Amino acid sequence: MPESIPTPFILIDxxxxxxxxxxxxxxxxxxxxxxxxxxxxxxxxMLARMQxxxxxxxxxxxxxxxxxxxxxxxDDLLMAYPAVDPVQCKELAKLARNNTVRVGVDSEFAVDxxxxxxxxxGSTIGILVDVDAGNHRTGVQNSAEALSLAxxxxxxxxxxxxxxxxxxxxxxxxxxxxxxxELLRIDEMLRKVIELWRHDGLEAKIVSGGSTxxxxxxxxxxxxxxxxxxxxxxxDMNCVHGCCATLDDCAARIVTTVVSTAVPGQVVLDAGSKTxxxxxxxxxxxxxxxxxxxxxxxxxxxxxxxxxxxxxTACDPGPKVGDRVTVVPNHICxxxxxxxxxxxxxxxxxxxxxxxxxxxxxx
Amino acid sequence: MPESIPTPFILIDxxxxxxxxxxxxxxxxxxxxxxxxxxxxxxxxMLARMQxxxxxxxxxxxxxxxxxxxxxxxDDLLMAYPAVDPVQCKELAKLARNNTVRVGVDSEFAVDxxxxxxxxxGSTIGILVDVDAGNHRTGVQNSAEALSLAxxxxxxxxxxxxxxxxxxxxxxxxxxxxxxxELLRIDEMLRKVIELWRHDGLEAKIVSGGSTxxxxxxxxxxxxxxxxxxxxxxxDMNCVHGCCATLDDCAARIVTTVVSTAVPGQVVLDAGSKTxxxxxxxxxxxxxxxxxxxxxxxxxxxxxxxxxxxxxTACDPGPKVGDRVTVVPNHICxxxxxxxxxxxxxxxxxxxxxxxxxxxxxx
Numbered sequence: 001m002p003e004s005i006p007t008p009f010i011l012i013d014x015x016x017x018x019x020x021x022x023x024x025x026x027x028x029x030x031x032x033x034x035x036x037x038x039x040x041x042x043x044x045x046m047l048a049r050m051q052x053x054x055x056x057x058x059x060x061x062x063x064x065x066x067x068x069x070x071x072x073x074x075d076d077l078l079m080a081y082p083a084v085d086p087v088q089c090k091e092l093a094k095l096a097r098n099n100t101v102r103v104g105v106d107s108e109f110a111v112d113x114x115x116x117x118x119x120x121x122g123s124t125i126g127i128l129v130d131v132d133a134g135n136h137r138t139g140v141q142n143s144a145e146a147l148s149l150a151x152x153x154x155x156x157x158x159x160x161x162x163x164x165x166x167x168x169x170x171x172x173x174x175x176x177x178x179x180x181x182e183l184l185r186i187d188e189m190l191r192k193v194i195e196l197w198r199h200d201g202l203e204a205k206i207v208s209g210g211s212t213x214x215x216x217x218x219x220x221x222x223x224x225x226x227x228x229x230x231x232x233x234x235x236d237m238n239c240v241h242g243c244c245a246t247l248d249d250c251a252a253r254i255v256t257t258v259v260s261t262a263v264p265g266q267v268v269l270d271a272g273s274k275t276x277x278x279x280x281x282x283x284x285x286x287x288x289x290x291x292x293x294x295x296x297x298x299x300x301x302x303x304x305x306x307x308x309x310x311x312x313t314a315c316d317p318g319p320k321v322g323d324r325v326t327v328v329p330n331h332i333c334x335x336x337x338x339x340x341x342x343x344x345x346x347x348x349x350x351x352x353x354x355x356x357x358x359x360x361x362x363x
Numbered sequence: 364m365p366e367s368i369p370t371p372f373i374l375i376d377x378x379x380x381x382x383x384x385x386x387x388x389x390x391x392x393x394x395x396x397x398x399x400x401x402x403x404x405x406x407x408x409m410l411a412r413m414q415x416x417x418x419x420x421x422x423x424x425x426x427x428x429x430x431x432x433x434x435x436x437x438d439d440l441l442m443a444y445p446a447v448d449p450v451q452c453k454e455l456a457k458l459a460r461n462n463t464v465r466v467g468v469d470s471e472f473a474v475d476x477x478x479x480x481x482x483x484x485g486s487t488i489g490i491l492v493d494v495d496a497g498n499h500r501t502g503v504q505n506s507a508e509a510l511s512l513a514x515x516x517x518x519x520x521x522x523x524x525x526x527x528x529x530x531x532x533x534x535x536x537x538x539x540x541x542x543x544x545e546l547l548r549i550d551e552m553l554r555k556v557i558e559l560w561r562h563d564g565l566e567a568k569i570v571s572g573g574s575t576x577x578x579x580x581x582x583x584x585x586x587x588x589x590x591x592x593x594x595x596x597x598x599d600m601n602c603v604h605g606c607c608a609t610l611d612d613c614a615a616r617i618v619t620t621v622v623s624t625a626v627p628g629q630v631v632l633d634a635g636s637k638t639x640x641x642x643x644x645x646x647x648x649x650x651x652x653x654x655x656x657x658x659x660x661x662x663x664x665x666x667x668x669x670x671x672x673x674x675x676t677a678c679d680p681g682p683k684v685g686d687r688v689t690v691v692p693n694h695i696c697x698x699x700x701x702x703x704x705x706x707x708x709x710x711x712x713x714x715x716x717x718x719x720x721x722x723x724x725x726x
Contacts, residue, residue, distance in 0.1 A: 087369035113685070141627070258447075259446075259501075261470065268445075268500065270448070302500075304532070305403060305697060
């Protein structure tokens, strides 16, 4: 471990990243699915390039600010998030002059805002109608609403109806039977929308879906044309407890130092909520704030901004003050978002910093 | 509300900040307590200056990186956090050449690391012995340990024994009777340590304690010489539910836009965990992820990275897509830490951006 880099910092295992990237690219290729990785996880142009080199057809972003950064490495971008703010719509419309830009939306308001911006900018923005596949976050609620919104898009200048988008965030690989039944239900639901559109002369050229937990089950939704996982590039404890990755697949670790052992049965690490975030582990909410690789019996019980309190009563012995330990976080995406740079570890080399290019792009 | 600034962003009410800063400065002055605001909350040189102008005797920081930034506006700094990493110790030792630098520690390891760094840098670092006052995060456990560590400090070159530090993070203003009894217990415990030191020829010139919830009760710990609250400059829902501030005292709000109303009974705001953080409200963990000022009946039930799902079934009517609403977050400190700049609103003027100077100083 590189002792010269002060803690806390994020260390990325290059070989594990390459394996994760290749594995999903192979899956997508073998099922003739487009792969459009969500760059919110790494916010890095270097990693986006790696994903594109491995065969990704385009990139997914969450914000116009991320789109602007990723447009430097890719000319085919999907913002899988409804844009309604006029400044955001204008930025997307500007990008759409020289790039393929698509946005997933679920309201006429968003369509009109994007169409207005695109017309004033002399560009065209592709629209995917966001359909609620059961996650109940965003998305039109049924095929009638999907048709109504598609018709609204089709008659507007500045926007182009390109297809459908969904996010199956309610599914877990930990429950494969329930997951598979639900994937079939989603396929049927999407099929119904597509048929309704076709009857109306409207085409869903793109059907974009997926998340990391469901990524390798995407072929079960036969109508899908592309998948947009994000976390798979690094993986995290959400993936491990969610049964879609092993600990060996976790490429990113927080390197921390034990700063106190004063309270009996406890050690304190210099990685609090400003490093690990307070995100709980979705599939295992009582598992603590991340997994300490060197002390699997330890439990990160409590975070404050700069302290992680770790119960080490089950460790014999626990770490000492000054020791370094590495933590696989519950949710890697917001952890990366807290860093200006992360450290890239090639085998046999010293880690080198790589920038988190799209960090701070808050809109 | 300034429509030209894209959401999400943090808007700071300048008048409320000035009132918060003045109020605590008045309290400290009237009780002859030193005030050493914790700058982890705002990470802003401009706000640190305002606190110093109002009478603060020095500043508190959590990291050497924050200390370096705050040294630009103040030459008297306390790092209320144990430094053990060699790079961190070296940075503090360097700062100690031209500034009064103190560090709160609870181990001989940390004392030795700081002393080594200070000797090699030709400086002296003041040490406060961190005593666990009942919060059980860091701090020596009893007066015997406090004496042992003080003796260790006193015989080392490069460090100077300056006193005691504690953090009463376990106390809540919502339970005043229990709080007052505990404050008396802490006073007695500290008094015992001070007497033991005095008997040994050692002096506790500084006794530093306090947090925002207990700040205005600090006079109940008669041996205290200074108080170091952080959150009071802005306040947040932790303060409101913890009964140490009112909603009118909350100076910082997240301005957000409704981006989806597709799911019945719900609206989605463009402020997820990458804006509001996943920090729960300590005193009211089931109150949701912040308070929507314009819709007090609404509840922010769930966050993903860029989405806040809000239950609006109790609102009649709820907000529409494109509407802006403002959220008082549960915990303002990590929210500020996610922004490169926040927006400062003077009455009758357009908001102007002020930098979060020490953001990104991860060590």
